[in-house]
Amino acid sequence: MDLDARLDRIAALMEERLGIRGEGFEAKLARAGRSLPRKLRREGALLAEARAMAEHPKLGRRVDPRRLRKAARVFERYLTRVDGNERRVTRWVNWAAGNAFNIAIVLVVAVAVIAWRGLV
Structure with missing residues (x-):
């Protein structure tokens, strides 16, 4: 299997x-950024x-x-x-947990301020 076909297959897997x-x-690799492990980013840069080098007769x-x-x-x-x-589910659960924690902190601070001012 030649390099272009293999990279197209990897790109399709990245999208799927x-x-x-x-x-x-190349565009998908750039967009993936840190969502890929460091080793995969290095392998992707090599690919x-x-x-690019394969297009040049001597560098190829x-x-x-x-x-x-x-x-x-390794990539496949x-x-x-x-x-x-x-x-995706993990990302949403982490988002919801972070927001719930932030809301809990705001409520605790609000209750503390209300108690400190003697309104309760």
């Missing part, structure tokens, strides 16, 4: 599993650089195909194991 939109692998020979296959395999393995729905 993580909900990341964009045109092509994006290899795609410097690309290590074995290293690229390994990087693509991660994306096939990720459950997009679970990530």
Whole structure:
């Protein structure tokens, strides 16, 4: 499987599993940002650089195909194991828990101020 087809497959997996939109692998990788683990960001940068180098006749020979296959395999393995729905639910639960905590703090401070002023 050539590099372009593999990167297109990874880009499709990123959209399907993580909900990341964009045109092509490089755009999706940039939009993913820190939602990907550090190792995957590094592998993704390697794959994006290899795609750019492969277009140049002399630089294309410097690309290590074995290293690229390994990087693509690591990326695909991660994306096939990720459950997009679970990530979305976790994000919403964390948001709700954070807001509930903030509201509880505001209520405690309000009750403390009311008690301090002697209104209760």
